Amino acid sequence: MSDPSDQTRNAEKDPSTWVTGxxxxxxxQLSYLxxxxxxxxxxxxxxxxxxxxxxxxxxxxxKSGRGA
Numbered sequence: 449m450s451d452p453s454d455q456t457r458n459a460e461k462d463p464s465t466w467v468t469g470x471x472x473x474x475x476x477q478l479s480y481l482x483x484x485x486x487x488x489x490x491x492x493x494x495x496x497x498x499x500x501x502x503x504x505x506x507x508x509x510x511k512s513g514r515g516a
Contacts (some may be wrong), residue, residue, distance in 0.1 A: 469499030477501045484508035 463469055473481070473496055481501055485492045488508050496504065508514075 463499035463502045466499050469497055471498045472496075473498050473501035477505065481505055481508070484512055484514065487512050 477498065478492075478501065481492050481496075481504060484505060485508060488511050490508065492504070493500075
């Protein structure tokens, strides 16, 4: 049985280490990113990678209060 205090079970991977991080963002990422950016009054760069989009989503979620 695993130790419930083991925090590595639910650890998120750093986007900079993703194997597919250099690929273009997914459709759902872009859709959500544009929603967050609109609410925050920010622009979404056209040349984002999947990893950069994820990091920007995290930042805008915290800015907007939508983040967990």
